Amino acid sequence: MMLVEIFKEFINVVKENQKYIIGLLNQDGYVISCSKEEYIGYKFDIKDCHADNMFYEIRVRNQDYGYIWVSGDDENLKMISSLLLDSLKTRLMYEINTSSLKQKVTKDDELIKYLLNAEHFDLNHILDLINQLGVDKNKTRVAIYIVNNEGFNAEEIVRLKLKPDSKELIYSLLDNNSLLLFKDIPDDLENTGIKRYFRKYIRSLQDWGLQSCSYLIGSMQNKLKQYIISYQNCLWLKNNVQFSIDEPLFFMDYLFEYFASKVPSDDVRNIFDFYKDRSKGIDIDELTTIANQLFINDYNITQTAEDLYLHKNTLIYKLKKYEEIFNIDIRGSFQGKVLLALIASTLSEYQRQKQVGEKV
Structure with a gap:
């Protein structure tokens, strides 16, 4: 007793x-x-x-x-x-x-186990667990996949529900180094404030004790059956994008790369092999960085130059150089913008394959 x-x-x-x-x-x-x-x-x-x-x-x-x-x-x-x-x-x-918190965490673990089971999605059982936890099934939520290479403190994880801003949180320690959260977002939150909202929440997690972690943030989903998609987005980031400690990485910043990765590599190689020969002498890493940042900033040259710590004229000079080499119109054509992103993605993959000794 x-x-x-x-x-x-x-x-x-x-x-x-x-x-x-x-x-x-x-x-x-x-x-x-x-x-x-x-x-x-x-x-x-x-x-x-x-x-x-x-x-x-x-x-x-x-x-x-x-x-x-x-x-x-x-x-x-x-x-x-x-x-x-x-x-x-x-x-x-x-x-x-x-004791109550531990019971809730156990229920959370069970709930997430069912939410991630796409093959046997038991909606009735999921709704029963949600009712037991007292969380709103209609909330829009985003997966936050947190990685700690040193391992998590189990007691800190159990007490996450005590955070005032985590009443609607669903979470589970997938293993000693991986924590998955499905974080709710306010109904009146505007799209422009989403990143700011999650950066603030992650800072609160760091203040709570989750230090020296990497934070991968998936897509917004408002249907229980789609939560797994947000989680899979996080895994895609983990496997395809370089991430840093204590700096959140947003899946929505890599939509183009994500969809480009779904195109069969042979198709991409056949179409863009011509550009591989023309890219000799180009800094592929710099090209990829510029293409990615342009995409993130909706091809706003001023904002991209600022984010890359470049003078605006320097960035324009580099874009003109790419336009001449690849014979595309980056600044004035939608097709040119798409081609730049595809070329950068393809050349980056060529470079990766070459570095690891794969046949290209």
Whole structure:
């Protein structure tokens, strides 16, 4: 019984002061634990309080846990008894909360297990778990896949639900190094504020104790069956994009690369092999970085130059150079913009294959 185990700690404290006897009584008045073992099994009339014997009901969260008995020849007995009762109730409340959290985390683990089972998606069971957890099934949520190479502290993970901004959070420790969260977003959040919202939330996780982690953020999904897609987006980022410690990586920034990766490599090679020969002497890494940043900034040259710490004229010079080499119109043509992204992706893949010794 949890209460008995907690009470034994109080016994050890009281034993240091021989002036008092402290006992734990069940609902019927029988002593079930005591600082003096000879009293265990003794029955008291809990209504018979007097100067040397004090009885107080132990009631936490509208549930009765029996009585605490404190005995001693001391004018301060009533005050000491009250302090002991408050201390015991505080500790009991802490253990109840912790136990409840662990149960919820176990339910979270089970829920995520079912959410990620695309082949056997049991909606009825999922809805039952959601009701037990008390979370809103209609919330739009985003997968956050958190990687910690040193391993997570299990107690910190259990207590995530105590964060005020995590009441609607669903999460599971997939393994010692991988934590998956399905984080809800406010209904009135505008698209322009999504990144800012998640950066703020991740900073709060870091302040909570999740330090030295990598954060991969998937797509927004408002249907339970689609949560797995957001999770898979995170895995794609993990396998295809270089990520840093403590800096969030957003799947939505890599949509073009994601869709380009779905095109069969042989098809891409056949179409863009011509550009491989023309790219000799070009810094492929720089080309890829510029193409990616242009895509992220909707081909806004001023913003891209600022993000890349380049002078605007320097960026324009480089784009003109790419236009001449590849014979495309990057700045004035939608087709040219698409071709630049595809060429950069293809050349980057050629370079990767060459570096690892694959046949190209």
